[in-house]
Structure formats: C-alpha cells, structure tokens
Amino acid sequence: MKRKFSKIVLTVIITTVMCLSTACSVVKITENVMNSSKKGTDEKEAVETQSFADAHDAFTTTLAREDNDDDDIPAPPEGVFDLVHYSSKVGDLAAYVSSDPGDGQKHPMIIWVVGGWGNGIDDFPWCYPEWDNDQTGSAFWQAGVLTMYPSFRGGNGNPGNYETLFGEVDDIVSAYEYAASLPYVDSNRIYLGGHSTGGTRALLASEYTDKFRAVFAFGVVDKIEYHNNSQFTFDTNNKEEYKMRSPIYWLDSVKSPTFLIEGSDGNSANLKNIQKTSTNENIHCYVIDGADHFSVLAPLTRVVAQKIIQDTGTEPNISITQEELDTAMDSEPEIPMPVMEQHTIEELGMNISYPYLWNLEDVSEEGNPSYMLYSRYEDNNIWDMSILRLNLFTPESGLDLQIVKETLESDGYDIRDTTINELPGVRAVGQMINNDGTVFNNDFVVVQKEDAIVTFDFLIYEDFGEDANPLFDAIIDSVSFTQ
Incomplete structure (x- = not known):
C-alpha cells in the first residue's frame, strides 16, 4: 500500500526538488570535432x-x-x-x-x-x-x-x-x-x-x-x-x-x-x-x-x-x-557509493554521515527539530534524486515506538525490528504517493532515544527500484547519538 504525503512533506519535497539547478560540468564536443x-x-x-x-x-x-x-x-x-x-x-x-x-x-x-x-x-x-x-x-x-x-x-x-x-x-x-x-x-x-x-x-x-x-x-x-x-x-x-x-x-x-x-x-x-x-x-x-x-x-x-x-x-x-x-x-553499469562526510546535528544529538554533495536544511516547525538532506544537483541518478528527512519528536508529541510501528503496519509497510547505535528501533519499507500520482519508494527508520522518537524518512522515485538501498544503509550505519 502507499501512504499519502502530508502537505508539509509534499511542500518540502517540491521545494527540495527545485533546489539548485546547476549540474556537474558536462563538456559537449562540438560539431566540427565530431565531424x-x-x-x-x-x-x-x-x-x-x-x-x-x-x-x-x-x-x-x-x-x-x-x-x-x-x-x-x-x-x-x-x-x-x-x-x-x-x-x-x-x-x-x-x-x-x-x-x-x-x-x-x-x-x-x-x-x-x-x-x-x-x-x-x-x-x-x-x-x-x-x-x-x-x-x-x-x-x-x-x-x-x-x-x-x-x-x-x-x-x-x-x-x-x-x-x-x-x-x-x-x-x-x-x-x-x-x-x-x-x-x-x-x-x-x-x-x-x-x-x-x-x-x-x-x-x-x-x-x-x-x-x-x-x-x-x-x-x-x-x-x-x-x-x-x-x-x-x-x-x-x-x-x-x-x-x-x-x-x-x-x-x-x-x-x-x-x-x-x-x-x-x-x-x-x-x-x-x-x-x-x-x-x-x-x-x-x-x-x-x-x-x-x-x-x-x-x-x-x-x-x-x-x-x-x-x-x-x-x-x-x-x-x-x-x-x-x-x-x-559490455560490462554492467556500476552504481558507486558517493563520498560521505560526517556531520554533527546538535539539535538531534546525533552524528551522521551523508554524501558530500548534499545540503542540510533546517525545516523545523513549531519547535520540533526537523531537517532535510538533499543533493545540490538534480540530475537523474540515485545520489541527486534521493531525499532524507530527519525528525525529532519529544514526549509532548505523544508518539512512541509502538504507536509509530502500528501506524506504519496499518499503512501496509513491511516492518522489522532493528537497533540503531544499540538503541531499539523499527525499519519500515513501503511506498508514498503525492497528489499528482508520483510514486516514491520509502524506507523509514524509527529510533527510540530515551523518551523521544527520532525518524529517518528516505524517499526516492519508484523508477530507481532498490538501487538506492545501499546508500540509505550506509547513512543509517553511520548514525551515533552524542547525548
């Protein structure tokens, strides 16, 4: 099943996809060279x-x-x-x-x-x-x-x-x-x-x-x-x-x-x-x-x-x-891993590595820490078309690991228990669809950090299949909590 984007998420996704349009240098040979x-x-x-x-x-x-x-x-x-x-x-x-x-x-x-x-x-x-x-x-x-x-x-x-x-x-x-x-x-x-x-x-x-x-x-x-x-x-x-x-x-x-x-x-x-x-x-x-x-x-x-x-x-x-x-x-195309850099996000009390070419944008609303990670470019590949949203939900939100797990199960996600940096968590795999019918593969990780919930919401267009999974795995494996 596919869960609908919230208006907030959709707005962020649209804004993100419209981010910097400068592409990597592509040198085109001129016609007088080609002929x-x-x-x-x-x-x-x-x-x-x-x-x-x-x-x-x-x-x-x-x-x-x-x-x-x-x-x-x-x-x-x-x-x-x-x-x-x-x-x-x-x-x-x-x-x-x-x-x-x-x-x-x-x-x-x-x-x-x-x-x-x-x-x-x-x-x-x-x-x-x-x-x-x-x-x-x-x-x-x-x-x-x-x-x-x-x-x-x-x-x-x-x-x-x-x-x-x-x-x-x-x-x-x-x-x-x-x-x-x-x-x-x-x-x-x-x-x-x-x-x-x-x-x-x-x-x-x-x-x-x-x-x-x-x-x-x-x-x-x-x-x-x-x-x-x-x-x-x-x-x-x-x-x-x-x-x-x-x-x-x-x-x-x-x-x-x-x-x-x-x-x-x-x-x-x-x-x-x-x-x-x-x-x-x-x-x-x-x-x-x-x-x-x-x-x-x-x-x-x-x-x-x-x-x-x-x-x-x-x-x-x-x-x-x-x-x-x-x-x-005749060899099969390779999908390499990008260069990763480690960063500390103090508001989340977290160290995380993500692609060097990605931007980190604070999209927090109403005092709830929230960040978007996305490429500074928008070429048609898994590095540039992937989007990751990080959220911290405090006890006042009323969320806990079990509530999130039950919600995702009801939306048809495949659920499995996991641990992130020795903390209990859940990993859910499914799809999301926005209002114009575009389908995104969604890999969703939830971690219980004391009485708070940290979520990692990874999205990529359905056409890329599972090609981006190793990238998200590398990001999740890099996570450690500082407090």
Whole structure:
C-alpha cells in the first residue's frame, strides 16, 4: 500500500526538488570535432623532426585576447582530497590532490585533466559518474589510485590567462613536479590522463616530456582546428600558433607509453589519422566500435585504473588489447557509493554521515527539530534524486515506538525490528504517493532515544527500484547519538 504525503512533506519535497539547478560540468564536443573535415585527415601529415619540447620552449605565443575567470573553488571532502597550490611558470595554481593515506607507503598517482575549455576546477570529481558520460575521473581514486586534478593558468583566479593548449602544457609538467614532491607518492609511478580537450592536453604533454610513466588520452584531436575555434585565445592568423597546439606534428617526440582511446562515433577520424601518421611504437591507438566520445569513459577508465595498480615493476609494463577494451564496454553499469562526510546535528544529538554533495536544511516547525538532506544537483541518478528527512519528536508529541510501528503496519509497510547505535528501533519499507500520482519508494527508520522518537524518512522515485538501498544503509550505519 502507499501512504499519502502530508502537505508539509509534499511542500518540502517540491521545494527540495527545485533546489539548485546547476549540474556537474558536462563538456559537449562540438560539431566540427565530431565531424572532422576530410582535409588534413585523409592525407598523412608531415611530422616535425625537431622535438616538441625544443619547439615549444623556443616559441612565444601571442594571445589575441586575455581570458580568465575567478570562479570559486569548493572545499574538497575532508580526508579524501586536499586543496593545494603548485608552483608553475606563471605562479601558484590550485589543484585537488588525494590526501595522504597515512600508511607510510608510497603510492601511484594519476594527474587527470578534464575536458572543456575552462581552466578551473570545481566539485565535478564527486558528482555522480554517469555510466554513459563519466568525466569525473573518479574511477581512479575509487579504485585506490591517488589522483590530482590541476587547475591551470587563468582559471579560479590563478595568475595568467587561458592559452588554449599552449601554456597549459607547461602547467601539466609543473603539476608533475608537485606530485613527485609528495612524500606519499611514488615519483616513478606518476601517470597522466585526460578526456577531450583534456585528452589533447595530455597528448601534447606526452610529446613534451617523458616524465610520466604512461599517458592515457581519451577523445583527442590531431589538429587544434578541430576543436571549438570560438574558444581560441591565440592569434589565429599565425599558422605556427596552430602547429604548437596540434599533436599530429610531434608524434615522434612521445617517449612514454601513450594510449589513445576514442569511440567510433566520436573523434575517431582524428585518432585514425594519428594512427596512420605515427611510426612511434610508444603510441597505441584504440577505436571502440559503437561507442561515442563519452560512453568510453566509465568502463575504460576502470580498466586503466586496474592497469595502473598492477604496474608495479621498475619499468612501465602496461599493455592493453583491443579485445579487453571491447569486453569492458559490455560490462554492467556500476552504481558507486558517493563520498560521505560526517556531520554533527546538535539539535538531534546525533552524528551522521551523508554524501558530500548534499545540503542540510533546517525545516523545523513549531519547535520540533526537523531537517532535510538533499543533493545540490538534480540530475537523474540515485545520489541527486534521493531525499532524507530527519525528525525529532519529544514526549509532548505523544508518539512512541509502538504507536509509530502500528501506524506504519496499518499503512501496509513491511516492518522489522532493528537497533540503531544499540538503541531499539523499527525499519519500515513501503511506498508514498503525492497528489499528482508520483510514486516514491520509502524506507523509514524509527529510533527510540530515551523518551523521544527520532525518524529517518528516505524517499526516492519508484523508477530507481532498490538501487538506492545501499546508500540509505550506509547513512543509517553511520548514525551515533552524542547525548
């Protein structure tokens, strides 16, 4: 059976669902990249004989405009990532870096460069990793690989300006130097990865330096002109400016094992041209049939993460076959747990952990403590569509555990006794329906705390089935009472 929402709950739910509409950064490849012109991809390009490092260092870019931003950097989840600043040629630049595991060991690290044209960082690493478009890079740190997300010149109030894949290459090298200086990082096992614009930056960095143990670049372009030229900040009348930002001319400079991956429905024409042009045995190219620019990320970054974990020798020993990538693309979508943070809610006398990206809102009425927990985003996934309401009912309310239990049973809920932090409780599972007929799965936990009642009312749309159960279980398991 389904119990009706009260007007108060419905109002809160509606308000909650209408919360912040900003979504995690989703970088869309532009049409001129997806449909590369045949000019420049049908003919094998002439690779430069001069090293890219020499050419890059000798060249001075001319910026046609000075673009930058001063976007705020959200505080990272404590104990998971640290907000740091690394030295670069233009000054100190911000980055998120995995926190010290505290085990006295040295660990591998990957520097992950996200796509898009912005040079900043925000909370995207902790947003829900959509299986068909996971740009978060979270597969690495979820698997235990330390991760660094650097911002670049001109982003987040950093010194300098956007240089459209030129000075950013220097910044990547500077990020490596910072990572190598960390006492808990194995300086011989620092990797580089990126997607889309970030993938092209990673390939250029692999052409510039051999410091990275291996490089993994998704969705690269061979020439800068196949990117969104409305974002170009350099002098577009100078052909050398284009060449300094186009990986196709510098393939012979790659010294580290470099793996280039793209879906057949993405920038595959660019990747095939790189494959046709390259005679460098350090460059490995993979086109994934039936995949696009984004769908390769979730399953294949997980493959790469495991390759890094297994790459423990003195020298890099990573090999990837087309067959294992194709097999990984057929794997079942995973629903990972979000990063959780512990909080104390003094009015409830309670410690509780909930997703880092969730907001805690006081919705108390008539002196009864009540709080809503909900995501700051509203994407269609279990992290963002779940809602949790916490209530404290004092003895004056007239409620006790038995009354609540009988009420829920009469509403058709499946009831079982439980304990929360060694306190007696009840867990009830059923459904709720609001006035427009929308059905929510409802997991309801009630705890008797001395003569008060504490309730945990967890709601998610019926379409998600039981997928959110592990999340609610983790929240409930984290609860402890302070008084």
